[in-house]
Amino acid sequence: MYNNKVLEIFKNPKNVGTLKGANGIGKVGNAACGDIMKIYLKINEDGIIEDASFKTFGCVAAITTTSVATELIKGKTIEEALKVKNSQIIEILGGLPTQKIHCSILAEEAIKAAIEDYYKKQKKLEKTNKNSQV
Amino acid sequence: MERKVYLDNAATTYIATEVLNEMMPCFSVFYGNPNSIHSFGREAQGLVDRARDRIARAINSNSNEVYFTSGGTESDNWAIKGIAHAYSSKGKHIITSSIEHSAVLGACKALEREGYEITYLPVDKFGLVDLAELIHAIRKDTILISIMAVNNEVGTIQNIKAIGKIAKEYDVIFHTDAVQALSSLRLDVKDMEIDLMSISSHKVYGPKGVGALYIRNGIKIENLIDGGHQERNKRGGTLNVPAIVGFGKAVEMTVRDFALYNKKIKKLRDYFVREVKEKIPYIIINGHPHQKVNNIINISFELIEGEAILMLLDFEGIAVSTGSACTSGALEPSYVLRAMGVDDEVAQGSIRFSLGRSTSKDDIDYTIKKLAEAVGKLRKISPQTKSSVKGE
Numbered sequence: 001m002y003n004n005k006v007l008e009i010f011k012n013p014k015n016v017g018t019l020k021g022a023n024g025i026g027k028v029g030n031a032a033c034g035d036i037m038k039i040y041l042k043i044n045e046d047g048i049i050e051d052a053s054f055k056t057f058g059c060v061a062a063i064t065t066t067s068v069a070t071e072l073i074k075g076k077t078i079e080e081a082l083k084v085k086n087s088q089i090i091e092i093l094g095g096l097p098t099q100k101i102h103c104s105i106l107a108e109e110a111i112k113a114a115i116e117d118y119y120k121k122q123k124k125l126e127k128t129n130k131n132s133q134v
Numbered sequence: 135m136e137r138k139v140y141l142d143n144a145a146t147t148y149i150a151t152e153v154l155n156e157m158m159p160c161f162s163v164f165y166g167n168p169n170s171i172h173s174f175g176r177e178a179q180g181l182v183d184r185a186r187d188r189i190a191r192a193i194n195s196n197s198n199e200v201y202f203t204s205g206g207t208e209s210d211n212w213a214i215k216g217i218a219h220a221y222s223s224k225g226k227h228i229i230t231s232s233i234e235h236s237a238v239l240g241a242c243k244a245l246e247r248e249g250y251e252i253t254y255l256p257v258d259k260f261g262l263v264d265l266a267e268l269i270h271a272i273r274k275d276t277i278l279i280s281i282m283a284v285n286n287e288v289g290t291i292q293n294i295k296a297i298g299k300i301a302k303e304y305d306v307i308f309h310t311d312a313v314q315a316l317s318s319l320r321l322d323v324k325d326m327e328i329d330l331m332s333i334s335s336h337k338v339y340g341p342k343g344v345g346a347l348y349i350r351n352g353i354k355i356e357n358l359i360d361g362g363h364q365e366r367n368k369r370g371g372t373l374n375v376p377a378i379v380g381f382g383k384a385v386e387m388t389v390r391d392f393a394l395y396n397k398k399i400k401k402l403r404d405y406f407v408r409e410v411k412e413k414i415p416y417i418i419i420n421g422h423p424h425q426k427v428n429n430i431i432n433i434s435f436e437l438i439e440g441e442a443i444l445m446l447l448d449f450e451g452i453a454v455s456t457g458s459a460c461t462s463g464a465l466e467p468s469y470v471l472r473a474m475g476v477d478d479e480v481a482q483g484s485i486r487f488s489l490g491r492s493t494s495k496d497d498i499d500y501t502i503k504k505l506a507e508a509v510g511k512l513r514k515i516s517p518q519t520k521s522s523v524k525g526e
Contacts, residue, residue, distance in 0.1 A: 002445075010442075011449060016515050027517070031479030034439055034467065038517040055517035057479075059441040063515060 013067035026113025061100035065107035143490030150339035160376035185382025205345040206313040209332030210237035216355035225275025260422035261290035283315035288421035289430030298327030340384030344377035438512040446508035
Protein backbone atom coordinates (compact mmCIF):
# COMPACT_ATOMS: atom_id res chain seq x y z
CA MET A 1 0.00 0.00 0.00
CA TYR A 2 2.72 2.53 0.97
CA ASN A 3 5.87 2.97 -1.10
CA ASN A 4 9.36 2.70 0.40
CA LYS A 5 9.89 6.44 0.53
CA VAL A 6 6.81 6.87 2.72
CA LEU A 7 7.85 4.03 4.98
CA GLU A 8 11.37 5.40 5.30
CA ILE A 9 10.13 8.80 6.46
CA PHE A 10 7.60 7.13 8.76
CA LYS A 11 10.43 5.15 10.32
CA ASN A 12 12.45 8.29 11.03
CA PRO A 13 10.15 11.29 11.00
CA LYS A 14 11.83 14.70 11.21
CA ASN A 15 11.00 17.57 13.58
CA VAL A 16 8.96 15.55 16.07
CA GLY A 17 7.88 17.24 19.26
CA THR A 18 6.88 20.59 20.65
CA LEU A 19 8.97 23.68 19.88
CA LYS A 20 10.42 25.94 22.55
CA GLY A 21 9.54 29.55 21.80
CA ALA A 22 6.98 28.65 19.13
CA ASN A 23 4.93 31.72 18.18
CA GLY A 24 2.51 29.98 15.82
CA ILE A 25 0.73 26.72 16.65
CA GLY A 26 -1.88 25.14 14.39
CA LYS A 27 -4.07 22.15 15.17
CA VAL A 28 -6.32 20.46 12.61
CA GLY A 29 -8.33 17.25 12.31
CA ASN A 30 -10.18 15.19 14.87
CA ALA A 31 -9.85 11.80 16.48
CA ALA A 32 -13.03 10.38 14.98
CA CYS A 33 -11.53 10.71 11.50
CA GLY A 34 -8.30 9.31 12.78
CA ASP A 35 -5.95 12.25 12.37
CA ILE A 36 -4.99 15.17 14.56
CA MET A 37 -2.03 17.26 13.39
CA LYS A 38 -0.35 19.98 15.38
CA ILE A 39 2.36 22.13 13.79
CA TYR A 40 4.61 24.47 15.81
CA LEU A 41 6.36 27.40 14.13
CA LYS A 42 9.05 29.78 15.28
CA ILE A 43 8.86 32.81 13.01
CA ASN A 44 11.40 35.63 13.32
CA GLU A 45 10.94 39.36 12.90
CA ASP A 46 11.70 39.14 9.18
CA GLY A 47 8.82 36.74 8.71
CA ILE A 48 11.05 33.75 8.14
CA ILE A 49 10.20 30.38 9.64
CA GLU A 50 13.32 29.66 11.68
CA ASP A 51 12.12 26.35 12.98
CA ALA A 52 9.13 24.03 12.69
CA SER A 53 8.03 20.87 14.47
CA PHE A 54 4.95 18.70 14.75
CA LYS A 55 2.95 16.25 16.79
CA THR A 56 0.50 13.95 15.06
CA PHE A 57 -2.11 11.41 16.12
CA GLY A 58 -2.81 9.27 13.10
CA CYS A 59 -1.83 6.70 10.56
CA VAL A 60 1.42 6.23 8.66
CA ALA A 61 0.41 8.81 6.04
CA ALA A 62 -0.64 11.37 8.64
CA ILE A 63 2.68 11.20 10.46
CA THR A 64 4.70 11.14 7.23
CA THR A 65 2.94 14.06 5.56
CA THR A 66 3.30 16.29 8.65
CA SER A 67 6.98 15.44 8.81
CA VAL A 68 7.39 16.42 5.15
CA ALA A 69 5.32 19.58 5.66
CA THR A 70 7.58 20.82 8.45
CA GLU A 71 10.67 20.07 6.36
CA LEU A 72 9.20 22.01 3.45
CA ILE A 73 8.58 25.23 5.35
CA LYS A 74 11.71 25.43 7.46
CA GLY A 75 13.75 28.47 6.38
CA LYS A 76 10.96 29.74 4.14
CA THR A 77 9.12 33.04 4.43
CA ILE A 78 5.51 33.06 5.57
CA GLU A 79 4.40 33.87 2.02
CA GLU A 80 6.35 30.91 0.65
CA ALA A 81 4.99 28.60 3.34
CA LEU A 82 1.44 29.64 2.54
CA LYS A 83 2.02 28.54 -1.04
CA VAL A 84 2.89 24.95 -0.06
CA LYS A 85 0.35 22.64 -1.68
CA ASN A 86 -0.56 19.11 -0.71
CA SER A 87 0.44 18.01 -4.22
CA GLN A 88 4.02 19.03 -3.38
CA ILE A 89 3.97 16.79 -0.33
CA ILE A 90 2.64 13.90 -2.40
CA GLU A 91 5.31 14.49 -5.03
CA ILE A 92 8.09 14.36 -2.44
CA LEU A 93 6.63 11.10 -1.13
CA GLY A 94 6.41 9.64 -4.61
CA GLY A 95 2.67 9.14 -4.24
CA LEU A 96 0.15 8.17 -1.58
CA PRO A 97 -2.67 5.61 -1.64
CA THR A 98 -5.90 7.29 -2.81
CA GLN A 99 -7.66 6.91 0.52
CA LYS A 100 -4.71 8.64 2.21
CA ILE A 101 -4.60 11.75 0.02
CA HIS A 102 -6.67 13.57 2.63
CA CYS A 103 -3.69 13.34 5.02
CA SER A 104 -1.62 15.53 2.72
CA ILE A 105 -4.48 18.04 2.50
CA LEU A 106 -4.68 18.07 6.28
CA ALA A 107 -0.92 18.69 6.50
CA GLU A 108 -1.29 21.69 4.17
CA GLU A 109 -4.13 22.95 6.38
CA ALA A 110 -1.99 22.49 9.48
CA ILE A 111 0.68 24.82 8.06
CA LYS A 112 -1.98 27.43 7.30
CA ALA A 113 -3.52 27.04 10.75
CA ALA A 114 -0.15 27.57 12.41
CA ILE A 115 0.52 30.70 10.36
CA GLU A 116 -2.96 32.00 11.11
CA ASP A 117 -2.26 31.47 14.78
CA TYR A 118 0.98 33.42 14.37
CA TYR A 119 -0.86 36.36 12.79
CA LYS A 120 -3.47 36.31 15.56
CA LYS A 121 -0.80 36.37 18.21
CA GLN A 122 1.04 39.19 16.43
CA LYS A 123 -2.12 41.26 16.28
CA LYS A 124 -2.73 40.70 19.97
CA LEU A 125 0.85 41.62 20.66
CA GLU A 126 0.54 44.83 18.64
CA LYS A 127 -2.64 45.68 20.51
CA THR A 128 -1.10 45.17 23.91
CA ASN A 129 1.98 47.11 22.81
CA LYS A 130 -0.20 49.96 21.62
CA ASN A 131 -2.24 49.87 24.79
CA SER A 132 0.83 49.92 26.97
CA GLN A 133 2.18 52.86 24.97
CA VAL A 134 -0.96 54.90 25.58
CA MET B 135 18.00 -13.70 9.56
CA GLU B 136 15.18 -11.30 10.24
CA ARG B 137 12.78 -12.56 12.85
CA LYS B 138 9.23 -13.23 11.71
CA VAL B 139 6.22 -13.52 13.99
CA TYR B 140 2.78 -14.17 12.52
CA LEU B 141 -0.03 -13.00 14.79
CA ASP B 142 -2.74 -12.68 12.16
CA ASN B 143 -4.17 -16.18 12.25
CA ALA B 144 -7.71 -14.82 12.23
CA ALA B 145 -7.00 -13.43 8.75
CA THR B 146 -5.65 -16.69 7.44
CA THR B 147 -3.47 -19.63 8.46
CA TYR B 148 -0.74 -21.65 6.83
CA ILE B 149 -1.63 -25.06 5.39
CA ALA B 150 -0.81 -27.84 7.84
CA THR B 151 1.67 -30.42 6.50
CA GLU B 152 -0.78 -33.29 6.96
CA VAL B 153 -3.33 -31.32 4.94
CA LEU B 154 -0.89 -30.52 2.17
CA ASN B 155 0.20 -34.15 1.98
CA GLU B 156 -3.36 -35.25 1.32
CA MET B 157 -3.86 -32.54 -1.25
CA MET B 158 -0.78 -33.17 -3.36
CA PRO B 159 -1.86 -36.33 -5.22
CA CYS B 160 -5.14 -34.64 -6.16
CA PHE B 161 -3.29 -32.26 -8.45
CA SER B 162 -1.59 -34.79 -10.68
CA VAL B 163 -2.69 -38.33 -9.82
CA PHE B 164 -6.37 -38.16 -8.89
CA TYR B 165 -7.13 -35.33 -11.26
CA GLY B 166 -10.42 -36.62 -12.58
CA ASN B 167 -13.59 -34.56 -12.61
CA PRO B 168 -15.80 -35.97 -9.85
CA ASN B 169 -18.79 -35.63 -12.14
CA SER B 170 -17.31 -37.93 -14.78
CA ILE B 171 -18.64 -41.46 -14.87
CA HIS B 172 -15.33 -43.21 -15.64
CA SER B 173 -12.83 -44.50 -13.12
CA PHE B 174 -10.88 -41.20 -12.97
CA GLY B 175 -14.07 -39.41 -12.07
CA ARG B 176 -15.19 -42.02 -9.56
CA GLU B 177 -11.84 -41.87 -7.84
CA ALA B 178 -12.09 -38.11 -7.44
CA GLN B 179 -15.71 -38.45 -6.35
CA GLY B 180 -14.60 -40.84 -3.63
CA LEU B 181 -12.14 -38.26 -2.30
CA VAL B 182 -14.79 -35.54 -2.30
CA ASP B 183 -17.25 -37.86 -0.52
CA ARG B 184 -14.68 -38.60 2.16
CA ALA B 185 -14.04 -34.87 2.70
CA ARG B 186 -17.77 -34.25 2.96
CA ASP B 187 -18.13 -37.06 5.51
CA ARG B 188 -15.30 -35.65 7.60
CA ILE B 189 -16.90 -32.20 7.70
CA ALA B 190 -20.35 -33.62 8.45
CA ARG B 191 -18.92 -35.60 11.35
CA ALA B 192 -17.17 -32.52 12.72
CA ILE B 193 -20.36 -30.44 12.83
CA ASN B 194 -22.75 -33.35 13.59
CA SER B 195 -24.74 -33.10 10.36
CA ASN B 196 -25.58 -35.56 7.61
CA SER B 197 -23.14 -35.65 4.71
CA ASN B 198 -25.83 -34.61 2.25
CA GLU B 199 -26.33 -31.40 4.18
CA VAL B 200 -22.79 -30.13 3.43
CA TYR B 201 -22.36 -28.12 0.21
CA PHE B 202 -18.92 -27.01 -0.94
CA THR B 203 -18.44 -23.38 -1.94
CA SER B 204 -15.54 -21.08 -2.77
CA GLY B 205 -15.31 -19.91 0.84
CA GLY B 206 -16.94 -18.01 3.67
CA THR B 207 -18.08 -15.06 1.59
CA GLU B 208 -19.89 -17.24 -0.93
CA SER B 209 -21.46 -19.32 1.84
CA ASP B 210 -22.76 -16.19 3.59
CA ASN B 211 -24.07 -14.71 0.35
CA TRP B 212 -25.73 -17.95 -0.65
CA ALA B 213 -27.34 -18.49 2.74
CA ILE B 214 -28.77 -15.00 3.04
CA LYS B 215 -29.79 -14.31 -0.57
CA GLY B 216 -30.83 -17.91 -1.19
CA ILE B 217 -33.16 -18.02 1.82
CA ALA B 218 -34.47 -14.51 1.16
CA HIS B 219 -35.44 -15.43 -2.38
CA ALA B 220 -36.83 -18.86 -1.54
CA TYR B 221 -39.07 -17.58 1.26
CA SER B 222 -40.04 -14.15 -0.11
CA SER B 223 -43.69 -15.23 -0.28
CA LYS B 224 -43.68 -15.66 3.50
CA GLY B 225 -42.05 -12.29 4.15
CA LYS B 226 -39.20 -9.96 3.41
CA HIS B 227 -37.78 -9.25 6.84
CA ILE B 228 -34.35 -10.43 8.01
CA ILE B 229 -32.69 -9.98 11.39
CA THR B 230 -28.92 -9.79 11.72
CA SER B 231 -26.47 -7.99 14.01
CA SER B 232 -24.52 -4.80 13.55
CA ILE B 233 -21.17 -6.55 14.02
CA GLU B 234 -21.41 -9.23 11.31
CA HIS B 235 -18.63 -9.85 8.82
CA SER B 236 -18.78 -7.67 5.72
CA ALA B 237 -19.91 -10.72 3.68
CA VAL B 238 -23.14 -10.90 5.69
CA LEU B 239 -23.63 -7.15 5.85
CA GLY B 240 -22.90 -6.84 2.13
CA ALA B 241 -25.47 -9.51 1.25
CA CYS B 242 -28.03 -7.79 3.49
CA LYS B 243 -27.36 -4.42 1.86
CA ALA B 244 -27.92 -6.01 -1.56
CA LEU B 245 -31.27 -7.39 -0.37
CA GLU B 246 -32.27 -3.98 0.98
CA ARG B 247 -31.88 -2.65 -2.55
CA GLU B 248 -34.28 -5.38 -3.66
CA GLY B 249 -36.88 -4.21 -1.16
CA TYR B 250 -36.12 -6.48 1.79
CA GLU B 251 -36.15 -5.01 5.26
CA ILE B 252 -33.19 -5.73 7.52
CA THR B 253 -33.02 -5.24 11.28
CA TYR B 254 -29.44 -4.77 12.50
CA LEU B 255 -29.48 -5.70 16.17
CA PRO B 256 -27.24 -3.64 18.43
CA VAL B 257 -24.71 -5.29 20.73
CA ASP B 258 -23.65 -4.51 24.28
CA LYS B 259 -20.19 -3.25 25.25
CA PHE B 260 -18.87 -6.82 25.15
CA GLY B 261 -20.20 -7.45 21.64
CA LEU B 262 -23.15 -9.62 22.65
CA VAL B 263 -26.56 -9.58 21.00
CA ASP B 264 -29.33 -9.15 23.56
CA LEU B 265 -31.71 -12.12 23.31
CA ALA B 266 -34.71 -10.12 24.50
CA GLU B 267 -34.06 -7.62 21.73
CA LEU B 268 -33.81 -10.44 19.23
CA ILE B 269 -37.20 -11.81 20.30
CA HIS B 270 -38.63 -8.29 20.20
CA ALA B 271 -37.38 -7.83 16.62
CA ILE B 272 -39.08 -10.98 15.28
CA ARG B 273 -42.18 -10.23 13.21
CA LYS B 274 -44.75 -12.23 11.29
CA ASP B 275 -42.83 -11.60 8.07
CA THR B 276 -39.37 -12.43 9.49
CA ILE B 277 -37.87 -15.18 7.37
CA LEU B 278 -34.27 -15.34 8.55
CA ILE B 279 -32.06 -14.67 11.55
CA SER B 280 -28.36 -14.47 10.69
CA ILE B 281 -26.05 -14.05 13.68
CA MET B 282 -22.34 -14.88 13.64
CA ALA B 283 -21.01 -17.47 16.08
CA VAL B 284 -17.74 -15.68 16.84
CA ASN B 285 -16.86 -12.11 15.97
CA ASN B 286 -13.74 -11.90 13.85
CA GLU B 287 -12.43 -8.66 15.33
CA VAL B 288 -12.92 -9.09 19.06
CA GLY B 289 -13.58 -12.83 19.43
CA THR B 290 -16.83 -12.56 21.37
CA ILE B 291 -18.88 -15.78 21.26
CA GLN B 292 -22.63 -15.29 20.75
CA ASN B 293 -25.21 -17.39 22.59
CA ILE B 294 -25.75 -19.50 19.50
CA LYS B 295 -27.65 -22.31 21.18
CA ALA B 296 -30.11 -19.88 22.74
CA ILE B 297 -30.54 -18.06 19.43
CA GLY B 298 -31.18 -21.39 17.71
CA LYS B 299 -33.85 -22.18 20.28
CA ILE B 300 -35.52 -18.79 19.83
CA ALA B 301 -35.48 -19.11 16.04
CA LYS B 302 -37.09 -22.54 16.24
CA GLU B 303 -39.71 -21.40 18.71
CA TYR B 304 -40.72 -18.52 16.45
CA ASP B 305 -40.41 -20.63 13.32
CA VAL B 306 -37.71 -18.50 11.72
CA ILE B 307 -34.78 -19.95 9.79
CA PHE B 308 -31.43 -19.52 11.56
CA HIS B 309 -28.13 -19.01 9.75
CA THR B 310 -24.82 -18.55 11.52
CA ASP B 311 -21.53 -17.37 10.05
CA ALA B 312 -19.16 -19.73 11.89
CA VAL B 313 -16.07 -18.95 9.82
CA GLN B 314 -14.13 -17.56 12.77
CA ALA B 315 -15.63 -20.10 15.20
CA LEU B 316 -14.51 -23.28 13.49
CA SER B 317 -10.97 -23.22 14.88
CA SER B 318 -11.86 -22.75 18.51
CA LEU B 319 -15.46 -23.70 19.16
CA ARG B 320 -17.21 -27.05 19.10
CA LEU B 321 -19.98 -26.70 16.55
CA ASP B 322 -22.94 -29.05 16.68
CA VAL B 323 -25.69 -28.03 14.27
CA LYS B 324 -28.24 -30.37 15.84
CA ASP B 325 -27.61 -29.37 19.42
CA MET B 326 -27.45 -25.69 18.48
CA GLU B 327 -30.54 -25.97 16.23
CA ILE B 328 -28.74 -24.29 13.33
CA ASP B 329 -30.45 -24.38 9.92
CA LEU B 330 -27.58 -22.99 7.86
CA MET B 331 -23.93 -22.52 8.77
CA SER B 332 -21.02 -20.97 6.84
CA ILE B 333 -17.53 -22.32 7.36
CA SER B 334 -14.22 -21.76 5.61
CA SER B 335 -11.07 -23.81 5.15
CA HIS B 336 -8.25 -21.28 5.37
CA LYS B 337 -9.00 -20.31 8.96
CA VAL B 338 -8.28 -23.87 10.10
CA TYR B 339 -4.97 -24.63 8.36
CA GLY B 340 -6.59 -25.66 5.09
CA PRO B 341 -6.21 -24.10 1.64
CA LYS B 342 -7.83 -20.82 0.58
CA GLY B 343 -10.68 -20.67 -1.91
CA VAL B 344 -12.85 -23.38 -0.41
CA GLY B 345 -15.55 -23.42 2.22
CA ALA B 346 -18.91 -24.97 2.84
CA LEU B 347 -22.49 -24.12 3.62
CA TYR B 348 -24.38 -26.51 5.84
CA ILE B 349 -28.04 -26.53 4.81
CA ARG B 350 -30.35 -28.58 7.00
CA ASN B 351 -32.43 -31.04 5.00
CA GLY B 352 -35.91 -29.60 4.52
CA ILE B 353 -34.74 -26.00 4.13
CA LYS B 354 -35.54 -24.52 0.73
CA ILE B 355 -32.84 -22.39 -0.86
CA GLU B 356 -32.45 -20.65 -4.19
CA ASN B 357 -29.20 -21.20 -6.05
CA LEU B 358 -26.57 -18.50 -6.02
CA ILE B 359 -24.46 -20.10 -8.76
CA ASP B 360 -26.39 -21.89 -11.50
CA GLY B 361 -24.72 -24.40 -13.75
CA GLY B 362 -24.26 -28.14 -13.85
CA HIS B 363 -25.54 -30.87 -11.57
CA GLN B 364 -22.80 -30.48 -8.98
CA GLU B 365 -23.66 -30.37 -5.29
CA ARG B 366 -27.07 -31.96 -5.77
CA ASN B 367 -28.03 -29.33 -8.39
CA LYS B 368 -27.56 -26.57 -5.86
CA ARG B 369 -24.17 -25.15 -6.72
CA GLY B 370 -22.78 -25.29 -10.25
CA GLY B 371 -19.09 -25.45 -11.09
CA THR B 372 -16.47 -28.17 -11.28
CA LEU B 373 -15.46 -29.15 -7.77
CA ASN B 374 -12.03 -27.99 -6.65
CA VAL B 375 -10.97 -31.47 -5.56
CA PRO B 376 -7.53 -30.70 -4.07
CA ALA B 377 -8.93 -27.82 -2.02
CA ILE B 378 -11.95 -29.85 -0.88
CA VAL B 379 -9.72 -32.75 0.15
CA GLY B 380 -7.49 -30.33 2.06
CA PHE B 381 -10.52 -28.72 3.70
CA GLY B 382 -11.84 -32.11 4.83
CA LYS B 383 -8.51 -33.06 6.36
CA ALA B 384 -8.09 -29.63 7.98
CA VAL B 385 -11.49 -29.85 9.65
CA GLU B 386 -10.87 -33.40 10.81
CA MET B 387 -7.55 -32.33 12.34
CA THR B 388 -9.12 -29.30 13.98
CA VAL B 389 -11.62 -31.47 15.81
CA ARG B 390 -9.02 -34.15 16.58
CA ASP B 391 -6.50 -31.68 18.07
CA PHE B 392 -9.08 -29.34 19.50
CA ALA B 393 -8.22 -29.75 23.18
CA LEU B 394 -4.48 -29.72 22.57
CA TYR B 395 -4.28 -26.45 20.66
CA ASN B 396 -6.99 -24.65 22.54
CA LYS B 397 -5.25 -25.31 25.81
CA LYS B 398 -1.90 -24.19 24.41
CA ILE B 399 -3.32 -21.07 22.80
CA LYS B 400 -5.31 -20.10 25.89
CA LYS B 401 -2.18 -20.29 28.01
CA LEU B 402 -0.30 -18.06 25.56
CA ARG B 403 -3.23 -15.66 25.30
CA ASP B 404 -3.42 -15.25 29.08
CA TYR B 405 0.34 -14.70 29.21
CA PHE B 406 0.16 -12.14 26.39
CA VAL B 407 -2.62 -10.15 28.09
CA ARG B 408 -0.85 -10.25 31.46
CA GLU B 409 2.39 -9.00 29.91
CA VAL B 410 0.76 -6.21 27.89
CA LYS B 411 -1.09 -4.97 30.96
CA GLU B 412 2.12 -4.96 32.93
CA LYS B 413 4.40 -3.39 30.32
CA ILE B 414 2.17 -0.88 28.54
CA PRO B 415 0.00 1.77 30.24
CA TYR B 416 -3.31 3.13 28.95
CA ILE B 417 -4.64 0.11 27.16
CA ILE B 418 -8.15 -1.28 26.88
CA ILE B 419 -8.85 -4.94 26.15
CA ASN B 420 -11.85 -5.06 23.82
CA GLY B 421 -14.44 -7.84 23.74
CA HIS B 422 -16.05 -10.04 26.33
CA PRO B 423 -14.04 -10.74 29.50
CA HIS B 424 -14.57 -14.51 29.26
CA GLN B 425 -17.18 -15.44 26.63
CA LYS B 426 -14.63 -15.25 23.83
CA VAL B 427 -12.37 -17.48 21.78
CA ASN B 428 -8.81 -18.03 22.90
CA ASN B 429 -7.01 -17.03 19.73
CA ILE B 430 -8.15 -13.43 19.35
CA ILE B 431 -6.90 -10.52 21.46
CA ASN B 432 -8.14 -7.05 20.58
CA ILE B 433 -6.44 -4.18 22.37
CA SER B 434 -6.86 -0.43 22.10
CA PHE B 435 -3.72 1.59 22.75
CA GLU B 436 -4.92 4.99 23.83
CA LEU B 437 -3.60 8.26 22.35
CA ILE B 438 -2.29 6.65 19.15
CA GLU B 439 -3.61 5.12 15.93
CA GLY B 440 -3.62 1.45 14.99
CA GLU B 441 -2.19 1.47 11.48
CA ALA B 442 0.94 3.27 12.69
CA ILE B 443 1.41 0.59 15.36
CA LEU B 444 0.85 -2.15 12.78
CA MET B 445 3.51 -0.70 10.50
CA LEU B 446 6.12 -0.26 13.24
CA LEU B 447 5.55 -3.90 14.24
CA ASP B 448 5.80 -4.90 10.59
CA PHE B 449 9.24 -3.28 10.45
CA GLU B 450 10.21 -5.78 13.17
CA GLY B 451 8.77 -8.73 11.29
CA ILE B 452 5.59 -8.97 13.37
CA ALA B 453 2.28 -9.34 11.51
CA VAL B 454 -0.90 -8.10 13.21
CA SER B 455 -4.00 -6.34 11.97
CA THR B 456 -6.20 -3.38 12.69
CA GLY B 457 -9.74 -4.67 12.89
CA SER B 458 -10.04 -7.19 10.12
CA ALA B 459 -8.17 -7.60 6.85
CA CYS B 460 -11.48 -7.06 5.06
CA THR B 461 -11.88 -3.55 6.47
CA SER B 462 -8.26 -2.39 6.26
CA GLY B 463 -7.84 0.66 4.10
CA ALA B 464 -11.07 2.05 5.48
CA LEU B 465 -10.85 5.43 7.15
CA GLU B 466 -13.63 4.91 9.63
CA PRO B 467 -12.79 3.33 12.94
CA SER B 468 -13.94 -0.30 13.23
CA TYR B 469 -17.74 -0.57 12.98
CA VAL B 470 -17.58 -3.50 15.37
CA LEU B 471 -15.92 -1.47 18.13
CA ARG B 472 -18.24 1.45 17.37
CA ALA B 473 -21.28 -0.81 17.77
CA MET B 474 -19.84 -1.90 21.12
CA GLY B 475 -19.84 1.74 22.17
CA VAL B 476 -16.07 2.16 22.14
CA ASP B 477 -15.07 5.83 21.87
CA ASP B 478 -13.91 6.76 18.33
CA GLU B 479 -10.41 7.77 19.33
CA VAL B 480 -9.96 4.61 21.37
CA ALA B 481 -11.31 2.53 18.48
CA GLN B 482 -8.75 4.14 16.14
CA GLY B 483 -5.98 2.72 18.31
CA SER B 484 -7.07 -0.89 18.21
CA ILE B 485 -4.95 -3.83 17.13
CA ARG B 486 -6.00 -7.45 16.72
CA PHE B 487 -3.45 -10.08 17.67
CA SER B 488 -4.58 -13.55 16.64
CA LEU B 489 -2.57 -16.51 17.86
CA GLY B 490 -2.21 -19.84 16.12
CA ARG B 491 -0.92 -23.38 16.48
CA SER B 492 2.68 -22.40 15.84
CA THR B 493 2.77 -19.36 18.15
CA SER B 494 5.42 -19.73 20.84
CA LYS B 495 6.15 -17.99 24.14
CA ASP B 496 9.27 -16.54 22.50
CA ASP B 497 7.06 -15.00 19.82
CA ILE B 498 4.97 -13.35 22.51
CA ASP B 499 7.99 -12.05 24.44
CA TYR B 500 9.49 -10.60 21.27
CA THR B 501 6.15 -9.03 20.29
CA ILE B 502 5.57 -7.45 23.70
CA LYS B 503 9.05 -5.94 23.64
CA LYS B 504 8.63 -4.46 20.17
CA LEU B 505 5.07 -3.42 20.91
CA ALA B 506 6.11 -1.45 23.99
CA GLU B 507 8.76 0.32 21.88
CA ALA B 508 6.32 1.11 19.06
CA VAL B 509 3.64 2.41 21.41
CA GLY B 510 6.21 4.54 23.26
CA LYS B 511 7.54 6.00 20.03
CA LEU B 512 4.08 6.87 18.68
CA ARG B 513 2.93 8.36 21.96
CA LYS B 514 5.92 10.70 21.80
CA ILE B 515 4.76 11.82 18.36
CA SER B 516 1.11 12.13 19.40
CA PRO B 517 -0.32 15.49 20.47
CA GLN B 518 -2.91 13.66 22.55
CA THR B 519 -2.27 13.35 26.23
CA LYS B 520 -4.14 11.53 28.91
CA SER B 521 -5.57 14.84 30.17
CA SER B 522 -6.70 15.96 26.70
CA VAL B 523 -8.82 12.85 26.25
CA LYS B 524 -12.47 13.32 27.05
CA GLY B 525 -13.65 12.14 30.40
CA GLU B 526 -10.23 12.00 31.97
